[in-house]
Amino acid sequence: MIKRIAQTAGFTGLLGALLLTLLQSFWVAPLILQAETYEKPAASEVHEHEHDAGSMAGHSHDDEAWEPEDGWQRVLSTTGGNLVVAVGFALMLAGLYTLRAPTRTSQGLLWGLAGYAVFCLAPTLGLPPELPGTAAADLLQRQLWWVTTAASTAVAIALLVFGKHWALKVLGVAIVLVPHIFGAPQPLVHSSLAPQELEAQFKIASQLTNFAFWLALGVISAWLFRRKPEAQYSA
């Protein structure tokens, strides 16, 4: 059982990360690099002006810390980051499959769709994908809201899909709404160094990339999980 989870998650994560890196390098990464050209020359100016307003609070790059150089180093370290994240998500999926095994590989699409809703769609309703140089509220508060929203969406989907009683489904709808009624932490002043069109394009690019990544993750994990029956893993 554990071997099955590990194998499914490992290979799914590997394939998912490669796909994600490929998709990113076509559309997402060029936009990030373009946004940074607005960020770097203006960085000192912006910090002086906007720190008082608190809108750029928490936005500081530690000069002492290691940073990959643009080029192959950066691509490689992003691939590493993608790999860790993809294996992490795949582990969650494979863990859930031991409780609710997909009966067809195509059911992986539904799991992928749920993953996209939980980890991308719901959090981005309050905290849209951001290019570097976008003003935002305190990092820790945003991270807390993100985690709370993802968790509540996951619980809500589970109640809606697997709940037998109508009251459980109503509870699911209520739970999914709570973080959005409460609202995501917002900066005092919304501002962005990169032009609006770039920001708008990045939002679409990020959503589509994550959507494709999650669908692939769902299908690959379901396929790998079902490839061999449980009994063959104990040998």
Added chain:
Amino acid sequence: MSISTSRTHSAATSATRSQRIVAAVGAAVLGALLVYFAGFSHIAAVHNAAHDTRHSSAFPCH
């Protein structure tokens, strides 16, 4: 006789079920830790390395 057989059977299935739950929760927690490490860690070097991953995945960054 039949009662004891059914008891043994149900005990075996419930053991497998609890084992499954432990494995599922364990995998999910480990997965969440990996995502946290790459996507949410405040260590500056980790942030810089996974910077583009964070922005692309719409994780809160900076």
